[in-house]
Amino acid sequence: MTRSLLPFTQFVVKVHSRCDLACDHCYVYEHADTSWRARPKVIGDEVLAKAAERIGAHAAGHGLTVVRVVLHGGEPLLAGPDRLRRAAGEFRAALPPGCALDLRIHTNGVLLSPAFCELFDREGIKVGISLDGDRAANDRHRRFADGRSSHPQVLRAVGLLRRPEYRHLYAGLLCTVDVENDPVAVHDALAALEPPAVDFLLPHATWDQPPKRPAGHGPTPYADWLLAVYDRWEETGRPFAVRTFESVHRTRHGLSSLTESLGLEPAALVVLETDGSFEQADSLKTAYDGAPATGLDVFAHSLDEVARHPGMAARQLGLDGLSATCRACPVVRSCGGGLYAHRYRSEGGGGGFDNPSVFCGDLMTLINGIADRGEPLPGPGVPAQAGEPAVPAGLTDRQLDELARGHGGTDTVRALVRSQLALTRAMLAAVRGTSGLRSSAAWDLLAELDSAAPAGLDAVLGHPYARAWAARRLAGDPGAGLGPLAELAAAAAVRAGRGDQVAVPVRAGALHLPTLGRLAVGTGAGEALVTGRTGGGFTVRTPDGETVTVAGGPADPRWQPVRRIRPAGGWTLALEDTDPQRDSHQWPVADRLDEAELLAWSGGLREAAELLDRDLPAYAQGLRAGLTTVTPLRPGPPGRDVSAAARQAFGAVGIARPATAPVLALLLAHEFQHVKLGAVLDLMDLYDQADTTLYDAPWRPDPRPVEGLLQGTYAHLAVTAFWGTRTAIYDGLPGVAAEHARAQFALWRRYTAEAVERLAGSGSLTAAGLRFADGMRETVAPWLAVPLPRAAEQAAREAREARRPAAAG
Template sequence: MTTRIPVPLTQFVVKMHSRCDLACDHCYVYEHADSSWRSRPKVIGEGILAKAAERIGEHAVAHRLSAVRVVLHGGEPLLAGPDRLRRAAEALRAALPADCGLDLRIHTNGVLLSRAFCELFAELGVKVGISLDGDKVANDRHRRFADGRSSHPQVLRAVGLLNEPEFRHLFAGLLCTIDIENDPVAVYRALAELRPPAVDFLLPHATWEDPPKRLPGEATRTPYADWLLAVHRLWETDARPFAVRTFESVHRTVRGLSSLTESLGLEPSDLAVLETDGTFEQADSLKTAYDGAPVTGMNVFAHSLDDLARHPGIAARQSGLAGLSGTCRACPVVRACGGGLYAHRYRADNGFDNPSVYCGDLMTLINGIAESGGSSSTPAPVPVQGGRPLLSTALAPAQLDELARGYGGAETVAALGKAQLSLTRAMLAAAWDASGQGRAAAWGLLSELDGVAPGAVDAVLAHPYARAWAARRIAGDLTVGLGPLAALAAAAAVRAGRGDSVPVPVRGGWLHLPTLGRVAVADGEAVVTGRPGGFEVRAADGSVTTVLDQPLRRIRLAGGWTVALEDLDPLRDSHDHPVAERLSEAELLGWTGALREAWELLGRDLPAYAEGIRAGLATVTPLRPGPAGRDVSSAARQAYGAVGIARPATAPTLALLLAHEFQHVKLGAVLDLYDLYDRADDRLYFAPWRPDPRPLEGLLQGTYAHLAVTEYWGTRTAAYDGLAGEAAERARAQFALWRRYTAEAVERLGESGALTGLGVRFAQGMGESVTPWLDVPLPAAAERAAERARAERTAGAERVERMVEA
């Protein structure tokens, strides 16, 4: 038996009750091959709950888990009663270490859901998922009481409760099991009318021994794919009004990203199930294969979760491509499909060494979704060095904690940069794939160079605005054309210096080579050739150029930080403010002096932030000045490593703007890797420093940026300790104001109820950073000045709030 744990377990299903108040005829627990429910206790015991919480807690500590998800399940979990559910939630929270978040959910048929249950779940932070198969006709086909009565009215009442303002944040979504006899349009419309944050459309459980339903005389061999594609078309037409994991997983996996569900993709399973008798089982879906299929022979008292993670059945669901049948491994859509749900591969003669019984449906679904988005079913070759994954969540829990407190040293920020480079590669692949150009010269050269000169490709793709083109193309903006991708390939060829050539379209008389500069060239198609130590550009008119007319200018600062002043790239207009044109020599000198002084101030006043800035901020894009007296700065979400700033009047202000905007850059990179909040939350929140309400991400971004602002004014205040004067008084007043604003914002984030378990942990880290500043004594005059400013802002926010409500 192996002693290594390939993947720690982070998702747990805890069976609270083994019976159900409905008699759904498609239920895998009671109606399929496994009959173990008959011999199990109806309700999970107190001792089992306590031991389970202890096991999960020790597993989290041993593997330094940043978060775990626990789903309270059944049967019907509400039958366990509110007291048992409360004790389960409290035991789990008490057992987990302080640095591990808990995403706690309950999945119910909704029949027993009441206001009292919702109030309990609001108190305990439990999100609620509801099973509903569509309109009344669709739902009544399977989800009935034992006496045949419809459950539809009770389920609608439950969803109505969750849609009330005080409980909306608890609503996790709906789970709909597909029946091809149901009208997909009617099902979709019925579910969409309920305004769910998410809907999971599930294939009914089936195996090669017990195949899925087929309709008599049906004209298609893939009815489940056709049903889902009909829903997908409506979902896209309606601008994706709610999350659908199946559709989003296909969109992600065909572009090399991770799946959001175990039924697609090649990600290893990290799920375990605890039954009411204390036994550990594998995924519940295996109950559809054969009697005893999920059994592990382990229980919560005699076995740790490490023991369970080593079980051969769980390991089999963690082996990726190697664990699939030969048919699957040879399939062109295998990385998107992943062989389908493990249980659906079962055949009596060879176990699970088969494609999914839904193989044809999955291929048709994946191809159909890919084609609807302008993509082919087999994505174009992606530059991937040495087989490395396209997107790597390469942050250790300690690094995420470091970032949560607002900081991030060189190693942590380098890890963020590595993940961003992977994401840039994936987005470029998706955008190029959607272009339909196949192995055109630019893409083919990038792919080739990635194998022989990976450093050259990395240097170009790490350019902050390399991804801006891909983001615009993916968003449907085709006005940017394909030229920027060709320019990236040309820049990589120049850096590689091997003699490779690539044609690049030229418009407006300039050929831009990202990370290098630009050349004045006649419009048309120029051919760029990389030479050892240089390059050659042959224009459409036959002229040849071997030098940059306007090189990208870089400023070397003390301590090894080199920053580019990007005033050339056509895609640098990704910021919220107009960009400056090419800097004059006098403007360049002004920027050079200001940056050198600002960098010295950052090292003195914000040393814990300066290290990350040096490691991750590669580019400053000059912006046009704002209105008189207003400083202008920006961070673009699709331009990691860059900030836009209009040079302010003083170096201290520039230092503050650099720190403030790089906070946005870091948090944007974190949000690309982790869900810190419920993205379906559509409420608006007031930040203490703004009169207008913002989405939750806006509040989160502002709070995170103001951690640095608070520390900046805190250290400036300390420097003025015992001194009088206007500068000292201003520093104290600003410190008093921003420490209070930031602490209040952290509190609002915690009260939102929309943070994930990991998001709660992240907010706690922010709180740990700002709280000590609240204890720093300040003169009464500074506190009064801060209170006046805060009162004025609060009054303005209240006026806006009344207008919004009206």
């Protein structure tokens, strides 16, 4: 099979090949590779110009929306301001329209001055500085050739970047780990400099030249050192970002790594030396003399040719590129075999790079150590306790392809349900951690129910608006108090049929129990005591001292239960009009439904379910498996159907009840597409998270970010399928309804097809995202072949030309 070409998105450009320090751990000058000796000190004009041309052509050819160029060395400031200004101008001018330049410089800081900072401000160059900690730590390795300390000069450089006028240039610090340095002292010294980010880097080593492991430090000193830093980082409230720690968090939950040294993502970086030669990652200089060489150069070879080099390919094979030992390892998806250079061994059965990392034991200890500490999910969230299952990777290749085509059968959507339940658990634990709730009655009861009555707890935690509240709390919403934690515990205890007593806050005169309902208690504030009954039901002692019994039969009229509808075939939907957290959609929610409106909803949902089963069976299966809650919304403007899906409320959709069952079926299918895709995006990156480009969405007059375009395209697969089915039903028949269906099908198939190609060509999609786009394209292709009357095509063409937002219904 021919390997598809992965474009480069990061370019390390060596603008100077010498350095003004003599750091004894430097991979350029102190390790196996000696190629620097024969290279020009400074990159030439012709090399810069040709490099810019190559990068611009590569970006245009692959539709890239952003490229990162890192000016590097040696020490790049030795190149001087004129050379750096020229480099910035060349690279920026060469990029195609719509492609942004992320320009950075990595320096030891010794020469950084206000003049350089002014230049970097004008040219938009962010600055990263190497610093190994306090003076004692930094002076172990980062000295001048005559032995003088570089620490004062580096602190002066960081001080410049901390000035208000230059703060926006401050990209962060890079710290090489030395286990003989005090990890807490290093952390605190770096934190005192207020960096936005710190990269803690393992020292470069191979099996031939292993890292130092001083006596008395244990078998995994590097893991122990990093875990000590991790503990201090957590204790002090994570004062800066750490890519290593965050990458462990992400990869343990099926997401991408943020660094090449962890995870299985393919490498997308190439190095340009001062003489114009292309090389692989600099870290390979630690393996053997000439290890990073490709034999290719900027004058004779395109970047596509470089991307096909066997050495580049070897770093893009993911799991298949690892040794048998690594492939069998339980932490391989987080570790990824470690940095490629660290696997090198010159002789023996594992000659070359077909080995685990020389830091193998350290990496396993680090990953498991972070897991045992209960680490957060990317964004908000941490597992509740050590040993709790993390969010599963969740999807097989077959299931991902099924979802990519717009569908998703029962087992596929249930995999999403499981992953979302794990995510909600993790987010609740994060609420606990960020709120200082080391112990509380509600939390302790939840933990007990997790063992004693897990089904009841899962039913409550699977409620869409449990996660919605947790997300609000973690986002710092001032209105998201801790009361819902007690509400969840009380609801779970009631479902478990236990006699637990839980103090639950009364808000706006009502007691709320998620998934169960609400009780009007006649006071605006205070606490009510909820006590479950072993025979079913529960009692509530109100803040006024009254006892209200809510049993399985007729209950107090002040009790408003969540009403459930069984549309067809055992499918049960909660018609949620009591939970205050349901106000998570972009449209206002409806008040408690009266009996007439409840009857109308019940009939509409039953008819819609029958239509979905008959006309859209590929979508209906997933709806039955994953849609648990419909939240009535207030009616929209006249003539417009209103519906929504909240990103943090998996399993729920909000809809203002439309006039007809077919439109209700369409809105259910449309919004559940957003629900499914949101769950997929929680499991994997389909696009570049750093992409800030706005893309033309054919159905909207305003451009959209890449996720918005992806969400709209995916939702409109269901919309197009609906109108395609209606067109088939009306095949050969006259009438307004038939003409409307044909015109809508013509319009939406064209919109969706255009959007799929725009996504595929954006340059923002990951490998998984491109695979997803291929699946959507596979679904769209047969629709484009369906012949339609000229009038339908003309109506669609006029709508497209008018660029008016077309309502899905």
